[in-house]
Amino acid sequence: xxxxxRPARSAESADVSAGQESWLTTRLDLLVNWGRAxxxxxMPFGTACCAIEFMATAASRFxxxxxxxxxxxxxxxxxxVLICAGRVPLKLAPVLRxxxxxxxxxxxxxxxxxxxSSGGMFDNYAVVQGIDTIIPVDVYVPGCxxxxxxxxxxxxxxxxxxxxxRMADASLRHEIVPDPSSQLYIPPSAxxxxxxxxxxxxxxxxxxx
Amino acid sequence: MSTSTYFxxxxxxxxxxxxxxxxxxxxGEPNPSAGALQARFPGAVQRxxxxxxxxxVVVDAAQVLDxxxxxxxxxxxxYELLADVxxxxxxxxxQPLEVVWHLRSLAYRRFLRLKGLLTxxxxxxxxxxxxxxxxxxxxxxxxxxxxxxTFDGHPDLRRILMWxxxxxxxxxxxxxxxxxxxxxxxQLRQTLAANPEARYSMxxxxxxxxxxELPLEVRKRLAGGERTGE
Numbered sequence: 285x286x287x288x289x290r291p292a293r294s295a296e297s298a299d300v301s302a303g304q305e306s307w308l309t310t311r312l313d314l315l316v317n318w319g320r321a322x323x324x325x326x327m328p329f330g331t332a333c334c335a336i337e338f339m340a341t342a343a344s345r346f347x348x349x350x351x352x353x354x355x356x357x358x359x360x361x362x363x364x365v366l367i368c369a370g371r372v373p374l375k376l377a378p379v380l381r382x383x384x385x386x387x388x389x390x391x392x393x394x395x396x397x398x399x400x401s402s403g404g405m406f407d408n409y410a411v412v413q414g415i416d417t418i419i420p421v422d423v424y425v426p427g428c429x430x431x432x433x434x435x436x437x438x439x440x441x442x443x444x445x446x447x448x449x450r451m452a453d454a455s456l457r458h459e460i461v462p463d464p465s466s467q468l469y470i471p472p473s474a475x476x477x478x479x480x481x482x483x484x485x486x487x488x489x490x491x492x493x
Numbered sequence: 494m495s496t497s498t499y500f501x502x503x504x505x506x507x508x509x510x511x512x513x514x515x516x517x518x519x520x521g522e523p524n525p526s527a528g529a530l531q532a533r534f535p536g537a538v539q540r541x542x543x544x545x546x547x548x549x550v551v552v553d554a555a556q557v558l559d560x561x562x563x564x565x566x567x568x569x570x571x572y573e574l575l576a577d578v579x580x581x582x583x584x585x586x587x588q589p590l591e592v593v594w595h596l597r598s599l600a601y602r603r604f605l606r607l608k609g610l611l612t613x614x615x616x617x618x619x620x621x622x623x624x625x626x627x628x629x630x631x632x633x634x635x636x637x638x639x640x641x642x643t644f645d646g647h648p649d650l651r652r653i654l655m656w657x658x659x660x661x662x663x664x665x666x667x668x669x670x671x672x673x674x675x676x677x678x679x680q681l682r683q684t685l686a687a688n689p690e691a692r693y694s695m696x697x698x699x700x701x702x703x704x705x706e707l708p709l710e711v712r713k714r715l716a717g718g719e720r721t722g723e
Binding site for chain 2: 374375377378381407408409410412413417418
């Protein structure tokens, strides 16, 4: 179950004959997506009982590490996939959106459970009716809460989606640009100042791909 | 109170607490503090109820601070723990709104429920018990947030569950619609316009003070412009 969608024979060709330098050709999209899909770092955003199931998924019995996801990034700046597990109150909505904005590209979102996907049974004044009203969502996992198998199925679906992405498609990496006139806006200089003493990974550079 | 009698949630000093059996729904022996309150504040105590062995004293809401102070300070009462401050609103518009204080005397193993009645239509104001119990701070803020009851004398009465600048009112009131007063899109627009850190200044947010507490070696590396990370 480790790797998903092993590259097709036609997509690669290798010469590994003895005594010679090895070489390999493949599509760059395929190689990059293969790497991305199998080393997703999840950012757990757990607010309710779904987070308990998520913890079970990450623990030894279900073992999220099989999919290259054992490294939970509690800092959004080091995360690839935001797993929103549980209901999101309206008070938390600006926080969730800011966390999503803090994640570097490429990034994906899994909405785990009925409450995150639609508000669930909490059709009241305090709860967001689906996090897709705040941030874009790639995969919805139904269930109340979903069993770990369901979450892993959603993760496999996300990996399949990642495998089918094209780097040339700029619309995939569309970013919500912070609006300087909004109350939410923090200038980059202030973010630098806040993160200075502990060297937040905001200063890290990615490959730029 | 003789040493052989007991009631729910209490026991005489030195007596082993026992599980109450056959407690009647209404009636039964009230908490001795109720009688003491009636003797001490004859004007303030309006009614004493015993329900499932627990004593409820309805007091004049305006005098609750004096009553609670006496219950806390009197050596025969010693109610040292304020367990809860909340409120109850009834569907009947004639029925007054009740503010409820749950007090517990650890020394005498007594539980006492105080209620103050607030007439609807008039401004909902009661004295804050914060000068006596510091734990009332957040409890009264929650009560204010959910019911709109003003606690006079509270040091920092503002919303605690809903966010700052929530404009739809007080959600646990009976006239509050389940889904709120505004449309979903308006609710979302307002909450996304809210600043999560509105209560904090940039000075409070910055962790520059923590720099001096870092180990010398780390400070040197950071001062040299090095970025940590993976």
